[in-house]
Amino acid sequence: MAGCAAAKELIKAGREVVIFEAAAGLGGRARSWHRSEIEPSVGINLWFTSFYKLMFERIREYGLEDQLVEMSNNVIVVDKGKPAELLSDSMRSLLTYPHVGLRDRIGFLTGTLKETVKRKQLDIFDPVALAPFDDGTTAAQYARKSLSQRGFDNLLRPEIESFWLWRCEDISAAHVRAMQAQVAGAKFYVFRNGMEVIAERNAEGADIRLEHEVTELQVDDGRVHITARSADGETRSEEFDDVVVATTASVAAKLTAALPNDLVGRDTREFLETQVYEPALSVSYLVDFSSMPSEAHIVAAGADDPPVKTIITFPRTVRDEKGKPVDKHLAFVYPGRAQTRRLLTLSPEEQYAETKRLVTELWPDFPADAEPFEIASRPQAMPLPAPGRYRMSARVIGLQHAPVVFAGDYFTSPISEAAMLSGIRAAEKLTQTG
Ligand SMILES: Cc1cc2nc3c(=O)[nH]c(=O)nc-3n(C[C@H](O)[C@H](O)[C@H](O)COP(=O)(O)OP(=O)(O)OC[C@H]3O[C@@H](n4cnc5c(N)ncnc54)[C@H](O)[C@@H]3O)c2cc1C
Incomplete structure (x- = not known):
């Protein structure tokens, strides 16, 4: 999200922009999975709220109002x-x-x-x-x-x-x-077909290289050299004026580890290296519509780390053998912290079975015939705004300068709007200085 928002600003400022994206599509952690058996086909569907100002500006600019679905909170x-x-x-x-x-x-x-x-x-x-x-x-x-x-x-x-x-x-x-x-x-909303639409629209006008993982970043004589490996295994190096590194903090730290201190100072480096992420695992099942409350966010109370922390239900339509539409719920189950770490090491079959066993501790009526549907693993999901982290972010933002700047939700809050604003801020550092 941050990288595509930065790209838009740079293109607006008259720059030519190349986006290297390791994944097969844009949107990063805000990208949904899609399955044709369900209607709408989107799986994880990120929420946004009426106080996301930039998101609503972009929705209006791109004419995406018809993609908005208001969710009951x-x-x-x-x-x-x-x-x-x-x-x-x-x-x-x-x-x-x-x-x-x-x-x-x-x-x-x-x-x-x-x-x-x-x-x-x-x-x-x-x-x-x-x-x-x-x-x-x-x-x-x-x-x-x-x-x-x-x-x-x-x-x-x-x-x-x-x-x-x-x-x-x-x-x-x-x-x-x-x-x-x-x-x-x-008020709470989702995009009918997933939030990645905003990243994709923000990136329009850029030269987008999907499935290109950046493996090396060097700066020689003020010129940035980026080496990327494509899906077919080919590795190529190209030269640029400057770069916004808009990955997670740990990847950013690794890619820029060899740069001298006058390009990436000690405070910035330490900031990148010390960001901690909470992992996430979402195990989803298709269940009969009437078996779960609709558009619900079911949450465990209490101080303990429960086996299952949250269940979120989204209505979806599937087709039966005769092609007739049948209403269902897609139930996303998020295990607690300890269980997430344990389950991430297991096979998908074990993850479905174990999660189904655990989920009844939160929702005893979770249907026994729930049909395993899709799993999304994010070992680095949510950067922690630890005490003092916002102060440090503000300091490190002030230290950013061309030709290498950083953007991402780890500067701010793990929210798509915040990530986009971080990208815009990083792009401004480049347009102000060159
Ligand atoms: C489970 C979960 C639920 C969430 N729910 C919500 C929600 O409901 N609402 C909301 O607003 N936010 C939500 N968020 C937060 C939101 O997804 C993030 O804040 C946002 O995606 C962060 O954007 P980013 O650009 O900083 O990082 P990312 O989205 O992670 O983007 C980084 C990009 O860098 C790419 N990359 C990494 N390494 C390389 C490399 N070497 N070369 C090239 N490319 C590379 C990645 O593939 C990725 O596309 C959620 C996050 C998670 C994990």
């Missing part, structure tokens, strides 16, 4: 087998939420209102704006100022950890405060 928090609704756009749902006491509900509401007033400064997409709020406090410490332990574990924690998979103890309070400031009253 049906969050169901399960505490010891008991489900309860918690909707971010409904005050009533918060005030009647049964898993925490009234004092916590009021504490959460007043906390949210307090942060909402600072919405402009608490910009979840802008690490420079967020840096002053990143005072070393963790999200858990922040939450406990206004909530009891139970209030935190059953209210704020499931809202944050089910979307991002990490622990509130490990991330900056600034991230949660920014999320709280933005999310009240927000």
Whole structure:
């Protein structure tokens, strides 16, 4: 997402742009899988919300309004087998939420209102704006100022950890405060055919080399030399004026490890090398439509790392043997942190079987005849905004200069909008200096 957003800015500035993409399509972690047996054919379908300003600008610019599907924000928090609704756009749902006491509900509401007033400064997409709020406090410490332990574990924690998979103890309070400031009253959407459409449209006008993995990056006499290996095994080196490295942090660190300090300074290098990612595994099944709640985000409450953290259901249509349409749900199951790490080492057959065994601990009525459908593994899924990380990001952003600049969600928050803005920021560094 960051690389294609950067490409658009550079093309706008009159540059010729080549995109090297290791995968078979654009969009990176925001790219969906597709299967022709389901309608719509898209699998993992990333959400975005009414507060993604750039995304909506691009939707209007590209005339993609008809691709938008509004999702019901049906969050169901399960505490010891008991489900309860918690909707971010409904005050009533918060005030009647049964898993925490009234004092916590009021504490959460007043906390949210307090942060909402600072919405402009608490910009979840802008690490420079967020840096002053990143005072070393963790999200858990922040939450406990206004909530009891139970209030935190059953209210704020499931809202944050089910979307991002990490622990509130490990991330900056600034991230949660920014999320709280933005999310009240927000509407949720997906693209009918997947979010990669935005990356693809952003990249229009660039020379796109799919299945070209960059293996080496050198700078000689101010000229950037990029070596890439194509799918057929051919390796070629080409020369450029400058480059936006828009991979994950660990790949960026590896590719630029041999560059001298005047091109990639010590702070930038250390920043790239120390980013930590939470892995993700989504195991999906086709189930009868009536067997699961629709468009639901079913989430485990509590402080423990559960066997299964989240189930998300999307309606899909399949055809029976006679070609008749049949309504189904595609149920995406996300195991907890420890189980994700364990399951990532197993075969797909074992992943389906094990996940099906574990899922009933979160949702006892998960259908026994659920049909294994597709698995998506992301060993490097979500970069952690650890305490102090936004401060460091802001510093490293200030140090970026041509001919080698970096972009990606690890500077900011693991959100597609933030990744795109990071790409634009990186491109501006190049257009300002040359
Ligand atoms: C499971 C999951 C669910 C998510 N859900 C949401 C959501 O609902 N809403 C939302 O807004 N965001 C969501 N996100 C976050 C969003 O996907 C990311 O923030 C965004 O994709 C990050 O963009 P990026 O450009 O920084 O990195 P990436 O998307 O990872 O792009 C990096 C690109 O670099 C390429 N690459 C890597 N190495 C090389 C190489 N050597 N040579 C050439 N190319 C290379 C990769 O193939 C990839 O295309 C989710 C992420 C995950 C993992």
